[in-house]
Amino acid sequence: MDADRAPGTGAPVEFRTLRRAFGTTVALDGLDLTVHPGELLALLGPSGCGKTTALRMLAGFEQPDSGEVLVDGRDITAIPAHRRDAGMVFQSYSLFPHLSALDNVAFGLRMRKVSAAERRARASELLDLVGLPDHGTRYPHQLSGGQQQRIALARALALRPRVLLLDEPLSALDAKVRLTLREEIRRLQQELGITTLFVTHDQEEALSMADRVAVMRGGRLEQCATPAELYARPATAFVAEFVGTMSRIPGRMLDGGTVEVLGRRLPVDADAPAAAGTEVDVLVRPEAVRLGHDPEGQARIAATAFLGAVTRMTVTLPGGTPVKADLPTESAAELPPGSAVSVTLPDRPVLVAPRAA
Numbered sequence: 001m002d003a004d005r006a007p008g009t010g011a012p013v014e015f016r017t018l019r020r021a022f023g024t025t026v027a028l029d030g031l032d033l034t035v036h037p038g039e040l041l042a043l044l045g046p047s048g049c050g051k052t053t054a055l056r057m058l059a060g061f062e063q064p065d066s067g068e069v070l071v072d073g074r075d076i077t078a079i080p081a082h083r084r085d086a087g088m089v090f091q092s093y094s095l096f097p098h099l100s101a102l103d104n105v106a107f108g109l110r111m112r113k114v115s116a117a118e119r120r121a122r123a124s125e126l127l128d129l130v131g132l133p134d135h136g137t138r139y140p141h142q143l144s145g146g147q148q149q150r151i152a153l154a155r156a157l158a159l160r161p162r163v164l165l166l167d168e169p170l171s172a173l174d175a176k177v178r179l180t181l182r183e184e185i186r187r188l189q190q191e192l193g194i195t196t197l198f199v200t201h202d203q204e205e206a207l208s209m210a211d212r213v214a215v216m217r218g219g220r221l222e223q224c225a226t227p228a229e230l231y232a233r234p235a236t237a238f239v240a241e242f243v244g245t246m247s248r249i250p251g252r253m254l255d256g257g258t259v260e261v262l263g264r265r266l267p268v269d270a271d272a273p274a275a276a277g278t279e280v281d282v283l284v285r286p287e288a289v290r291l292g293h294d295p296e297g298q299a300r301i302a303a304t305a306f307l308g309a310v311t312r313m314t315v316t317l318p319g320g321t322p323v324k325a326d327l328p329t330e331s332a333a334e335l336p337p338g339s340a341v342s343v344t345l346p347d348r349p350v351l352v353a354p355r356a357a
Helices: 051-059 101-111 116-129 145-157 175-192 203-209 227-232 237-242
Strands: 013-022 025-035 040-044 066-071 086-089 163-167 195-200 212-217 220-225 247-254 258-261 264-267 279-284 290-293 299-306 310-316 322-328 340-344 351-354
Touching: 013 051, 025 051, 025 066, 025 220, 040 051, 040 175, 040 203, 051 066, 051 086, 051 163, 051 195, 086 145, 101 116, 101 145, 116 145, 145 163, 145 175, 175 203, 195 203, 203 227, 212 227, 212 237, 220 227, 220 237, 237 279, 237 351, 247 322, 247 351, 258 279, 290 322
Parallel strands: 040 195, 040 212, 086 163, 163 195
Antiparallel strands: 013 025, 013 066, 212 220, 247 258, 247 279, 258 264, 279 351, 290 340, 299 310, 299 340, 310 322
């Protein structure tokens, strides 16, 4: 893809009913997923959920047992990796130690018989694009981890791919470099308009970078949505607890799609998972929990954690259930550990899950 191509002109990508097993282990179990042109979609999930297998299938490094991979409407499932219009950046950088930064970036161009002058010009342009214009003569061992990953990114972009694949590219970096580089990757991705799949197990990384996030579990897609929707309206209990912090509060199903929790009757967000009278867990975000000083309250502040503008309180309910609540730090100072408090929830729909064992 040309560096000056307008945003939004990346290729659409489709995974159609992909299945892949390694012996008795099912890596993908009928994955259906569409990536829109020019968007950054994060594949998020725990280890072994199938996200890297899906990425490697798009790259051509793995073949599905069944199903199809399409790019720009074209079935590329049987096309070998070197003939696919995709650039890939790995966690381990995978730079050639005997080549300079400039030659690493230009390597793919050399394999495609691009002239020396053209590949040097293109590599120099990309070094400038990733913020390393003066590092072309340095070798990988002379570069920091963040600089090496920028070189790897430049190399992946050198062939102007229509799809960019990032396989946990930031996980080997320290926190400060990781934050800087993820902002840089997002800037470049938007500037180039390149369709990008980003594999990560880091929810903060996924939510901060992606246009949409696809949460995977056991080879299946649990939910694909914008970060805001994923956080506010998780489709399943797994998504709710994997993305962000979520407390489980004991409740009991009532009729009419409502649940009794903390002495209140609240509507259930989505279909009722159990019949009236069934004991369930109500899933609640820390910012939704309301605490009030109450000398007669049976809940107790067990611990506090300072998070800057907010303080996260751990409250123990009667019966021992822990609940997380976020309060403005100024308000939290009035409720030290041991304080008796009331615990309430806002009058809005809640997500309900079967009672945890």
